[in-house]
Amino acid sequence: MVEQDWLSERFAEHQGRLHAVAHRMLGSPSEAEDAVQEAWLRVSRADTGQVENPAGWLTTVVARVCLNMLEARRARREESAGALPPEPAAPHASPHPSGRAGPEDEALLADSVGVALMVVLDTLTPAERLAFVLHDVFAVSFGEIGAIVDRSPAAARQLASRARRRVQGAAGASDAARSAKREIVAAFLAASRSGDFTALLELLDPDAVAGEARGADAVAAFFAGRAQAARLALVDGVPAAVWSHRGRPKAVFTFTVSNEKITRIAIDTDPDRLRDLAIVFLPVGDKERR
Template identity: 50%
Template sequence: MAEQDWLAERFDEHRAHLRSVAYRMLGSLHEAEDAVQESWLRLSRSDTGDVANLGGWLTTVTGRICLDMLRARGSRRERPLDVHVPDPIVSPADGVDPEQEALLAESVGLALYVVLETLTPAERLAFVLHDMFAVPFNDIAAMLGRSPDATKQLASRARARIRAGGPSPDADLARQQEAVQAFYDAARHGDFDALVALLDPQAAMHSDGGAAHPKITGVTRGAAAIAGRALMFANPDATVHPVLVNGAAGAVVTVDGRPVSVMGFTVTGGVIVAIDVLADVDRLGRLDLSWLAS
């Protein structure tokens, strides 16, 4: 077997892991693919004969690439300054396929990724690589050009932001789905009081309409305010498809078969504490949702 073929096989063994690292770092599925492809190019051009842990080496390389991409993204200011909902991973309501499980790893729900979007590139790298993938702080510090202690502080600040972002979804997926279905039923029937009862008083809804709908981009806080928006945007011609969004209960809303939003819910203690809405038509068009019609 040629050396490049052997190297490609070794790389493919780590591809799913690297996609998971890149998706957490970037919150974008197509950018994550670009980062993984760049990792392969760097591997193919490098002398790795002395590398004892290829998986660790590739994780570090992918982290560096993602860090550069985040910094470049910030310098171009290509993201809205108020709310950016990352690319959701949408699965059928009855389960996530193995490839998506590898991509999600142990993270559940879209809300975590919304909080990750608020971190600085250095904070995100320190938190993702250390807390999610157990990369030693010494290695991360070398990537950032900082001391290990300073890198630990970055991860600590990120952790505090994650905790402040709200609780994790209930472990009982059926209970999550019941709350989400009740939310849509109440919205369909115009039942404001029922909507308020389903929402935590301090619930927050993050909406990302993209360039086409900047007026709907923003944060709505409080049960009454969210219930009001749900009634305002209720569409009798819409079809609600129960799905999993990043492994938690959610929905894809379509009108005449065309996706108009993907909504991820965080249900804790049987009530909805967060809703994350992607209504950017350009980004929705890049998601593979063809299976919804089957």
């Protein structure tokens, strides 16, 4: 009973980090929760007599659970010939001194995610993804990573290096597109707040769609003067607009941009979906103040 109490206390102490590891490994809050629960089932049945580093041991258990889930996911996708869409995951960031991701790291992680980057992360092999996330985000040693994936420390280093090159390449390729989209969304919010119908039309594709509104004139008329409470944000790393009430997101506006024109604005108000989104509000710029 004493050993079980000790184990429960250690697990509760490190549960936040374990969930963060699983979330970055799997890219899904619900799957991360499943992984942490499965890890608890495993550790609760394990012999803890030889455990000298509870944090490292628990991280290893969660990582192995996530590795199994990633391998199963990859197998399903291969069987369905890519029918399943990619899920977002967090990319490279500098490790926090404590090994945990702090608020600043969360913002940097979210700000560096682009559509191309999410796709690249999702196409990494499970071993590459594990090595990359554990080392680059959580500062886990290559020796520990190698033991999880049954490779030497040198091989684990190569896995992380190969993944890092692909991720950084995707990040660079998506930077320009993301920055341009951010400017367009910011300009749209500014024009909407001020009721500048002409400016809205200039940002919209002639065949733009937003809900029931069809065509640039209808979309501009719908949004003119109506975005007073919406804020520019990164939603799963992509520039968007978010309307919140009492600190809780109530609506997310996502923008499809082609040839520097907004072609579609999707509005999501489903509380379950909004709960799972990674939302980072961005500073107010000149275009939004006007």
